[in-house]
Amino acid sequence: MATVSEPPQGGFQLSQLIYDTRYRSMTIQIVTLIAVLSLIFWLGANVASNLAALGKPIDFGFLGEPANYDINQMLIKYTSQDTHARAAFVGLLNTLLVAFLGCILATVVGVVVGVLRLSSNWLIARVMTIYVETFRNVPVLLWIVLAMAILIEALPQPRDFRGDDPAASMFLDSVALTNRGIYMPEPLFSRSLGEFSFFGIFDISNDLLVLLAVLAAGIFAAKQIGKRADRIQNATGERPKTWYMSLGVIAVPLIVVLVLLGFHLGYPELKGFNFQGGIYMRNSFIALWLALSLYTAAFIAEIVRGGIMAISKGQSEAAAALGLRPSRTMRLVILPQALRVIIPPLISQYLNLTKNSSLAIGVGYMDLTGTLMGTSLNLSGRELECVMLTMLIYLAISLCISGVFNIYNQRVKLKER
Amino acid sequence: MTKKVFWGALAVAGVAAGFASADTLDDVKARGELICGTSTGLAGFSAPDANGRYEGFDVAYCRALAAAIFGDPDAVEFKPLxxxxRFSALSAGEIDILSRNTTWTLTRDVDLKTTFVGVNYYDGQGFMVPKELGVSSARELDGATVCIQKGTTTELNLSDFFRKNNISYEPVPIETNAEAQQQYLAGACDVYTTDASGLAATRASFENPGDHIILPEIVSKEPLGPLVRHGDDHWADIARWTLNALITAEELGVTSANIEELSASTENPEIARLLGTEGNLGEMLGLSADWAKNAIMAEGNYGEIFEKNIGESTPIGLARGLNAQWTEGGLMYSPPFR
Incomplete structure (x- = not known):
C-alpha cells in the first residue's frame, strides 16, 4: 500500500490559488490588501462627499487669512493681523519650547532619582520609590491641573506687591513669584548688534549668535588643549594640568564679548496692573513644564535604574581590580554599557513627553493644540484640515526626535568588530 | 452562507452609517428625543438645578422645541459644550440644535455652515473688574491681564478694542466659565470679559457680588440665538417658528397660566391660529396642530422664560432693555403667524 503519490501533472489551475499551500498565503495577502485599501478609499470618498454635501470641501486657504486673535506667549513677533499659519507657527514654537525644556528637566530629575533609588541609604531609596510610584500612577493631566491650581491659589497676586507695607515682596529684589507667573531679570545689551531676519519669518538676536559662536569656539579650543594633554600623557606618562587653560579659553572671550556688548540685567518692575520688563514665565507654562517633567522623570528613573542593574556586578569588580576609582568605574565602565539599555526606552519617553504637551489645553497654554487646533479651528470651522495638519506636525516632530536619538543610539551601541 | 449574510449586513450597515440623513426632524422623531447643545454651566442660562435637571434661559428654548415636536418638554437630552x-459638535451631527448663548455673525452663518434661527437675547460684550482696582472705564485697562473664553467672538472683539484704543493687554485663554471664575477670583487675571449677560450671571454666583463692577463700556453687538446645521431648511423653520411662537405669545398676552382658557375660547384670530384652533400652521411645519401651544406650555412665553431665569427678580437681575417687546421699546419682534 506504500505508494508514493505523484505530484499533480498538468498546467496551473485556478483552484490552486486556494488549495495549494504554495500560493494560498499569497492569495490571502492580496485579498486582504485589496479589502483594506478599498475600506480606506471608501472612508476617504465618504468624508469628501459628505463634506462637499455640507458645502465645506477640504480647503487649506484659511491658513493665509488673518487670525484676528491674540496669543499671550510668543517667541516670534505676532499680532492679531497675522495669518492663521503664523499663529500655528507661534503655537508650534511654544510646543517645542515646553517639550525641549521638559525633556531636559525630566532627564536630570529622572537620572538623579533612578540612581538614588539604588542607594544603600534606606530613607533616600524609599522616598524615591514613593516619588516614582505617585507620579507615574496618576494621569498626567491631573498633575498639570493640580500644578496650575497650586500656582494660582498659593502665590500672591501682583497687587499684593504694591504699597509701603506690601503683603508680598520680590525675592532678592529681582525675582517676583506671582500667581500669574514668575518675573525674572532679563539680559540686556546697551550696545546691541540688532537682529538678524531669517527670511522675514522670524528674527534672531545677533548678540545671541555672537555669544554662541564665541562659546563654540571656546569649547573647540578647550578640546584641542585636552587632545594635546592626551598626547603628552601618551608620550611621557605625565598628564599636564589643563583645567585653568580650558576654563580660560572658554570664559575669557565670553566675558570680553559681554562687556563689549554692554551687558546688564533688566529687572521686572510693578507698573499698572502687572510687572513690566524682565523675563515673564507664565503660570500655564510653568505648570505644564513642571508636571510633564516630573511625570516623565518617574518613568525615566525606572529606565535608568533598570539600565544600571542590567550591568553585571563582575564589571565593577573587574574595574576595581584594575585600580579604577568608583567615579571612573561609573563613567568609563558602567554608564557606557548601561546607556545601550537606557537609550531606546528613553527615546519613547521623550516622544511621550512631546505628545503629552498637547494637554496644554487644560491650562490654557497656547501651544499647537491651543492655536491651530483650538482657536484657529474654531474661527475657521475647518475641523478636518486643522486636525490633519496638527497630526502631521506632531508626526514630523516625533520622527525628528526619534531620528536624532537613533543616530545617538547607533554611536553608543555595542560595536561588533 | 451565514458568512455571506454577515459580510453583506456589515457592508449595508457601513453604507448606512456613512450617509448623514438629510431630514433632521425624521431623525429626532425616530430617536424619540431632541439632543440640544448647551453651555457647560452658566447660571440662569443653562445649569443643572439641585435635582440635576437642566434649567435656564437657553435650556427653556430647547424644552419648548421638544414640546413642539413631541408634546413633552422632557423629551430632550442636553449636551454641555x-x-x-460647540460648532464641531453641531456640524458632526452630535446635536440637533445649539442653544448656547452663541453670537450670530456672518462667518458663522456662512462659512461655518450653520443657520441661525433668530435672536433670543440681544447682548453686548462687557468687562468685569474687582472694585478695589479702582477702574471706572475699560480704556484704563492698559497692561491688564484679561481672562477670555477661547474661540469666541469676544476674543476677537477684545483684540479689536485694545488695538483701536492703542493699549496693551495680556490674554489668558480659558476653556469654560467655571475656569474663568476660578482664575478671576484668585486674581490671576484682573479682568473677565464676555457677554454682559454672562458677566451678570457669573457675578451673581460669587460670594460677594458687590465687590465686583461691570464697566460701562459695551464694546460690541452680540445677538445671541439658537442655531442649526446648514442645509435642512425644514428643521430650521421648525426651530425658527418655535422661537417666534414664544415671542408672539408674549406680545399677544398668552401665558402658561391662561393658555388653556384662551385655546378653548379665544375671540382673537391670531391667537387662535397660534394655538392651532384655527388654520393649519402646525400641519405646514409637519407638526401637530397644537405644537405652539405645547411649546408655550413647556416653560411659558418669552417674557415668562426671561423673568423666571434671568429677570430682575432673580439673582442675575438683568433688565429687559433691548430684549423687551417692540411694543415696549425693545427689539423683540416676531413675524406674524398667518
Missing amino acids: TTTN
Missing part, C-alpha cells in the same frame, strides 16, 4: 467644541 465648550466654546471651542
Whole structure:
C-alpha cells in the first residue's frame, strides 16, 4: 500500500490559488490588501462627499487669512493681523519650547532619582520609590491641573506687591513669584548688534549668535588643549594640568564679548496692573513644564535604574581590580554599557513627553493644540484640515526626535568588530 | 452562507452609517428625543438645578422645541459644550440644535455652515473688574491681564478694542466659565470679559457680588440665538417658528397660566391660529396642530422664560432693555403667524 503519490501533472489551475499551500498565503495577502485599501478609499470618498454635501470641501486657504486673535506667549513677533499659519507657527514654537525644556528637566530629575533609588541609604531609596510610584500612577493631566491650581491659589497676586507695607515682596529684589507667573531679570545689551531676519519669518538676536559662536569656539579650543594633554600623557606618562587653560579659553572671550556688548540685567518692575520688563514665565507654562517633567522623570528613573542593574556586578569588580576609582568605574565602565539599555526606552519617553504637551489645553497654554487646533479651528470651522495638519506636525516632530536619538543610539551601541 | 449574510449586513450597515440623513426632524422623531447643545454651566442660562435637571434661559428654548415636536418638554437630552467644541459638535451631527448663548455673525452663518434661527437675547460684550482696582472705564485697562473664553467672538472683539484704543493687554485663554471664575477670583487675571449677560450671571454666583463692577463700556453687538446645521431648511423653520411662537405669545398676552382658557375660547384670530384652533400652521411645519401651544406650555412665553431665569427678580437681575417687546421699546419682534 506504500505508494508514493505523484505530484499533480498538468498546467496551473485556478483552484490552486486556494488549495495549494504554495500560493494560498499569497492569495490571502492580496485579498486582504485589496479589502483594506478599498475600506480606506471608501472612508476617504465618504468624508469628501459628505463634506462637499455640507458645502465645506477640504480647503487649506484659511491658513493665509488673518487670525484676528491674540496669543499671550510668543517667541516670534505676532499680532492679531497675522495669518492663521503664523499663529500655528507661534503655537508650534511654544510646543517645542515646553517639550525641549521638559525633556531636559525630566532627564536630570529622572537620572538623579533612578540612581538614588539604588542607594544603600534606606530613607533616600524609599522616598524615591514613593516619588516614582505617585507620579507615574496618576494621569498626567491631573498633575498639570493640580500644578496650575497650586500656582494660582498659593502665590500672591501682583497687587499684593504694591504699597509701603506690601503683603508680598520680590525675592532678592529681582525675582517676583506671582500667581500669574514668575518675573525674572532679563539680559540686556546697551550696545546691541540688532537682529538678524531669517527670511522675514522670524528674527534672531545677533548678540545671541555672537555669544554662541564665541562659546563654540571656546569649547573647540578647550578640546584641542585636552587632545594635546592626551598626547603628552601618551608620550611621557605625565598628564599636564589643563583645567585653568580650558576654563580660560572658554570664559575669557565670553566675558570680553559681554562687556563689549554692554551687558546688564533688566529687572521686572510693578507698573499698572502687572510687572513690566524682565523675563515673564507664565503660570500655564510653568505648570505644564513642571508636571510633564516630573511625570516623565518617574518613568525615566525606572529606565535608568533598570539600565544600571542590567550591568553585571563582575564589571565593577573587574574595574576595581584594575585600580579604577568608583567615579571612573561609573563613567568609563558602567554608564557606557548601561546607556545601550537606557537609550531606546528613553527615546519613547521623550516622544511621550512631546505628545503629552498637547494637554496644554487644560491650562490654557497656547501651544499647537491651543492655536491651530483650538482657536484657529474654531474661527475657521475647518475641523478636518486643522486636525490633519496638527497630526502631521506632531508626526514630523516625533520622527525628528526619534531620528536624532537613533543616530545617538547607533554611536553608543555595542560595536561588533 | 451565514458568512455571506454577515459580510453583506456589515457592508449595508457601513453604507448606512456613512450617509448623514438629510431630514433632521425624521431623525429626532425616530430617536424619540431632541439632543440640544448647551453651555457647560452658566447660571440662569443653562445649569443643572439641585435635582440635576437642566434649567435656564437657553435650556427653556430647547424644552419648548421638544414640546413642539413631541408634546413633552422632557423629551430632550442636553449636551454641555465648550466654546471651542460647540460648532464641531453641531456640524458632526452630535446635536440637533445649539442653544448656547452663541453670537450670530456672518462667518458663522456662512462659512461655518450653520443657520441661525433668530435672536433670543440681544447682548453686548462687557468687562468685569474687582472694585478695589479702582477702574471706572475699560480704556484704563492698559497692561491688564484679561481672562477670555477661547474661540469666541469676544476674543476677537477684545483684540479689536485694545488695538483701536492703542493699549496693551495680556490674554489668558480659558476653556469654560467655571475656569474663568476660578482664575478671576484668585486674581490671576484682573479682568473677565464676555457677554454682559454672562458677566451678570457669573457675578451673581460669587460670594460677594458687590465687590465686583461691570464697566460701562459695551464694546460690541452680540445677538445671541439658537442655531442649526446648514442645509435642512425644514428643521430650521421648525426651530425658527418655535422661537417666534414664544415671542408672539408674549406680545399677544398668552401665558402658561391662561393658555388653556384662551385655546378653548379665544375671540382673537391670531391667537387662535397660534394655538392651532384655527388654520393649519402646525400641519405646514409637519407638526401637530397644537405644537405652539405645547411649546408655550413647556416653560411659558418669552417674557415668562426671561423673568423666571434671568429677570430682575432673580439673582442675575438683568433688565429687559433691548430684549423687551417692540411694543415696549425693545427689539423683540416676531413675524406674524398667518
